[in-house]
Amino acid sequence: MKWERQLNIQAATYEVRPLFPAIAASDQPVDTLEPGQFIDSPTAQFRYCVRLQRRGTPLLTWWGSQTGTVIFDGDVGIPALFQKVTAADGQRRWGASPWMSLTPAELLTLRPGTRMARGHVVVAGLGLGHQLIEVSRRLQVKRITLVEVNQELVDWLLPTIRRHMKKPVKVIVDDAYKAIPKLKADIALIDIFPGYGGAQAKIDALARRSPKIKKFWGWGTSEMSGRMLTDR
Ligand SMILES: C[S@@+](CC[C@H](N)C(=O)[O-])C[C@H]1O[C@@H](n2cnc3c(N)ncnc32)[C@H](O)[C@@H]1O
Numbered sequence: 001m002k003w004e005r006q007l008n009i010q011a012a013t014y015e016v017r018p019l020f021p022a023i024a025a026s027d028q029p030v031d032t033l034e035p036g037q038f039i040d041s042p043t044a045q046f047r048y049c050v051r052l053q054r055r056g057t058p059l060l061t062w063w064g065s066q067t068g069t070v071i072f073d074g075d076v077g078i079p080a081l082f083q084k085v086t087a088a089d090g091q092r093r094w095g096a097s098p099w100m101s102l103t104p105a106e107l108l109t110l111r112p113g114t115r116m117a118r119g120h121v122v123v124a125g126l127g128l129g130h131q132l133i134e135v136s137r138r139l140q141v142k143r144i145t146l147v148e149v150n151q152e153l154v155d156w157l158l159p160t161i162r163r164h165m166k167k168p169v170k171v172i173v174d175d176a177y178k179a180i181p182k183l184k185a186d187i188a189l190i191d192i193f194p195g196y197g198g199a200q201a202k203i204d205a206l207a208r209r210s211p212k213i214k215k216f217w218g219w220g221t222s223e224m225s226g227r228m229l230t231d232r
Pocket of ligand 1: 008040064091099110124125126127128129130131132147148149150174175176177193
């Protein structure tokens with residue numbers, strides 16, 4: 001499916017992989033969820049929940065510099081991953097936006113990178129493992145190296161994510177900006193940015209420091225610039 005300013009999706013056809021199928025969907029604020037509506041990581045640094053997107057309620061989408069909406073013809077559950085952040089008053093609270101959620105906008109904007117994956121692929125940023133799973137299912141992909149900065153996230157979610165993967169993954173727990181320049185690969189897919197767009201300069205700089213990686217793709221950069229890849 002291609003991005004359009006106004007998308008209409010049949011709810012029954014919107015298939016996302018829940019990592020924890022027993023979690024019930026809710027549209028309540030993330031900090032007021034009831035038991036059974038969320039699962040927290042061991043030190044409660046991360047929360048997995050399923051956002052209830054109600055029939056007919058518009059949800060924001062984006063593509064490059066454009067924004068739009070998507071409407072479903074029935075209720076859908078959208079898995080989401082929140083991280084605790086330190087608020088202005090010093091209290092630890094769930095971030096206002098999730099690190100990752102399996103919305104149409106996220107899936108559509110990750111797809112251009114996934115379609116470029118072949119050979120040895122570096123995937124930076126675990127999140128809900130969506131791109132990692134999709135990359136692992138491509139015949140052209142031979143092996144995968146994941147670079148994720150957060151050890152707790154890897155220990156907590158990767159065992160569940162691995163069940164959906166078709167190829168083994170080597171894991172490096174480190175800052176992508178430090179670890180990636182040491183790697184050799186056919187392509188690196190980078191999704192470590194909290195917001196959409198504006199990462200092209202960071203990707204270009206990382207590519208210049210990574211002489212053994214042939215191509216780079218960064219989330220949000222290809223639709224933004226019209227350039228699909230950063231070639232070294
Ligand atoms: C938006 S999520 C990735 C979503 C993922 N593409 C998916 O399909 O589910 C961003 C991830 O990058 C990680 N991250 C953030 N900064 C990082 C860095 N400097 N190096 C490596 N990982 C980082 C976060 O911990 C988070 O897991």
